Amino acid sequence: MPRPERTAAILVAAGRGLRAGAGGPKQYREIGGQTVIFRAMQAFCRHPDIFAVQPVVNPDDAAIFNEAVAGLRHQPPTNGGATRQASVHAGLEALAAEKPDIVLIHDAARPFVTPGVISRAIDAAGRTGAAVPTIPVTDTIKQVSDAGNVEATPERAKLRIAQTPQAFRFDVILDAHRRAAREGRSDFTDDAALAEWTGLTVATFEGDPANMKLTTSEDFIREEARLAAQLGDIRTGTGYDVHAFGDGDHLMLCGVRVPHTRGFLAHSDGDVGLHALVDAILGALADGDIGSHFPPTDPQWKGAASDKFLKYAVDRVTARGGRIANLEVTMICERPKIGPLRDVMRARIAEITGLDISRVAVKATTSERLGFTGREEGIAATASATIRLPWNDKGWGE
Ligand SMILES: Nc1ccn([C@@H]2O[C@H](COP(=O)(O)OP(=O)(O)OP(=O)(O)O)[C@@H](O)[C@H]2O)c(=O)n1
Ligand SMILES: C[C@](O)(CO)[C@H](O)COP(=O)(O)O
Numbered sequence: 001m002p003r004p005e006r007t008a009a010i011l012v013a014a015g016r017g018l019r020a021g022a023g024g025p026k027q028y029r030e031i032g033g034q035t036v037i038f039r040a041m042q043a044f045c046r047h048p049d050i051f052a053v054q055p056v057v058n059p060d061d062a063a064i065f066n067e068a069v070a071g072l073r074h075q076p077p078t079n080g081g082a083t084r085q086a087s088v089h090a091g092l093e094a095l096a097a098e099k100p101d102i103v104l105i106h107d108a109a110r111p112f113v114t115p116g117v118i119s120r121a122i123d124a125a126g127r128t129g130a131a132v133p134t135i136p137v138t139d140t141i142k143q144v145s146d147a148g149n150v151e152a153t154p155e156r157a158k159l160r161i162a163q164t165p166q167a168f169r170f171d172v173i174l175d176a177h178r179r180a181a182r183e184g185r186s187d188f189t190d191d192a193a194l195a196e197w198t199g200l201t202v203a204t205f206e207g208d209p210a211n212m213k214l215t216t217s218e219d220f221i222r223e224e225a226r227l228a229a230q231l232g233d234i235r236t237g238t239g240y241d242v243h244a245f246g247d248g249d250h251l252m253l254c255g256v257r258v259p260h261t262r263g264f265l266a267h268s269d270g271d272v273g274l275h276a277l278v279d280a281i282l283g284a285l286a287d288g289d290i291g292s293h294f295p296p297t298d299p300q301w302k303g304a305a306s307d308k309f310l311k312y313a314v315d316r317v318t319a320r321g322g323r324i325a326n327l328e329v330t331m332i333c334e335r336p337k338i339g340p341l342r343d344v345m346r347a348r349i350a351e352i353t354g355l356d357i358s359r360v361a362v363k364a365t366t367s368e369r370l371g372f373t374g375r376e377e378g379i380a381a382t383a384s385a386t387i388r389l390p391w392n393d394k395g396w397g398e
Contacts, residue, residue: 007122008052008100009044009165010091013037013065013108014080016058021217027108028064029220032227033323035068036214039111044104044165045072047118052098055108056080056091085188089177096174102126103173104165105191112210112223118165124205125167132167132192133207134160163207166191172200231323231388237283239276239385241290244378251336251379254329254345254362255307255352258336264378267296271306273329273345273362274352276383278306280327281313284387285320286395307352314353322389324353328361332373332380338364 017026027037037055044053055077057065065077078094080087088105095103102125106113117133124131137159143152173191176198180188188194192202214220248263254273264270278290294301294309317324327349331338338345342362350357367373373380 005101005122005126006099007050007102007104007125008054008095008098008170009047009050009104009106009118010054010056010088010095011037011041011044011106011108012056012080012084012087012091013061014056014058014087015084015109017109019215020220023217024064025058025061026214026220028061028068031111031214031220031223034111036111037065037068037108038072040106040108040113041069041072041074043113043115043118044106045074047115049119049122050104052095052100054078054091054095056087056094083186084190085177085180085186085194088191089181092170092174092177095170100170102167103170104167105173106165107213109214110164110211111214112208112212113165114208114211117163117208117211120205121165121167124203125169128201128203129169129172130167130192130195130200131203131205132190133163133165133211134204135163135207135209137161160204161207162190162192163211163213164190168195176200230390231321232391233389233393234325235284235387235389237280237285237385237387239279239281239283239290239383240380241272241275241279242372242378242380243270243272244372245376252306253331253336253338253341253379255310255348256341256345258341260336262376268294268301268304268309269306272379272381273331273383274306274310274349276381277327277329277349277385278309278313280383280385281310281317281324281387284385285316285322285389287316310349310352317387317389320389320393320395322387322393324355324359325386325388326359326361327353327355327383327385328363329381329383330363330365332365332367332382334366334369334374334376338362 013027020026023029028035044050053074055074057077059079078090080090104121142150145151176195180194195202243264243266245262246265251258251260252269252271345362346357346360349360
């Protein structure tokens with residue numbers, strides 16, 4: 001049941017990520033095969049109770065931003081400022097015309113936020129007006145002097161680590177940011193601190209230890225290893241497809257239009273290479289085959305471009321929390337010659353699947369003029385896929 005109040009989210013992504021070392025702004029680097037910002041933003045874009053997601057970016061990053069979040073629905077990005085606080089303020093001003101009741105403010109550098117934390121943030125803001133996710137502190141914390149001597153040992157039971165998304169009534173946090181800007185205050189490291197400064201009571205709700213901020217290069221190394229360890233269920237699948245030649249002047253092969261003296265007789269575009277790859281991926285998922293997902297009797301697939309089928313299979317892997325490690329396809333034909341087309345085909349498959357081209361192999365063989373491929377009555381293709389799934393994957397539960 002959707003909540004009655006209108007909730008928007010701001011993703012602050014205008015920082016330079018200097019503490020994370022070389023490699024460009026950290027939010028545009030990959031972690032677990034996806035950019036940090038894509039992971040962070042998709043959680044908000046896909047949450048059913050959020051109607052608008054407002055990114056805040058550095059103007060220098062316009063092109064990488066668009067590439068990194070392609071496919072996600074969001075407000076036009078607005079430019080951030082020199083500090084996180086200034087960037088949040090810019091996001092709030094950009095959202096004002098949308099008149100949200102509640103706003104969640106999230107670091108693009110926290111890619112592991114879950115739908116559960118987002119739901120708790122919305123609930124907490126609805127109940128309290130201002131709330132921050134926290135986790136307990138497990139080490140003893142020392143307050144030290146400039147000389148490095150311990151000045152105090154705060155009572156640990158009262159300490160919490162603050163995370164994002166921090167959640168507020170929209171008008172209240174917008175007013176607080178405007179007031180801080182008017183009064184020349186630009187030193188707040190989070191929005192809760194700024195709200196406290198205006199005298200507001202800020203509540204807490206349960207954060208998530210996994211929802212950590214990627215700050216240093218060590219954070220990237222550790223989290224990459226953690227994600228890889230989670231994907232410990234390594235599976236392979238194989239696929240095979242054949243299409244006969246008919247009249248025509250071109251063939252679709254591995255997503256590439258290849259001029260030829262014949263065409264394919266097929267319900268779809270007849271792309272045997274992509275069809276074999278789809279079956280290999282579905283096989284690795286133990287998720288039926290291409291015919292069970294796209295029945296040849298269904299008129300909607302007549303003449304369909306097969307890149308749709310391949311994207312669909314890749315989405316099935318992603319939806320199970322998995323990743324494709326590699327794809328390989330072997331074309332069996334006398335003609336056309338595949339060698340000169342190999343890298344174009346690899347690039348096209350990489351484009352469709354979102355994989356790096358180094359994970360895509362295209363091979364070819366003739367059948368020494370034997371059989372139907374040897375007589376040039378059609379083309380066959382075999383494929384294999386290696387995918388990694390979370391170790392506790394139980395399929396779709398069918
Ligand atoms: N001027 C700034 C500074 C930070 N941020 C964003 O605020 C979040 C948390 O900040 P932090 O981890 O400090 O990121 P950076 O400022 O990029 O890191 P660094 O201090 O290492 O340069 C990040 O998503 C960052 O992009 C922002 O939008 N505008
Ligand atoms: C907002 C924040 O993520 C809460 O923990 C944090 O304060 C931002 O980090 P920064 O390194 O101070 O920008």
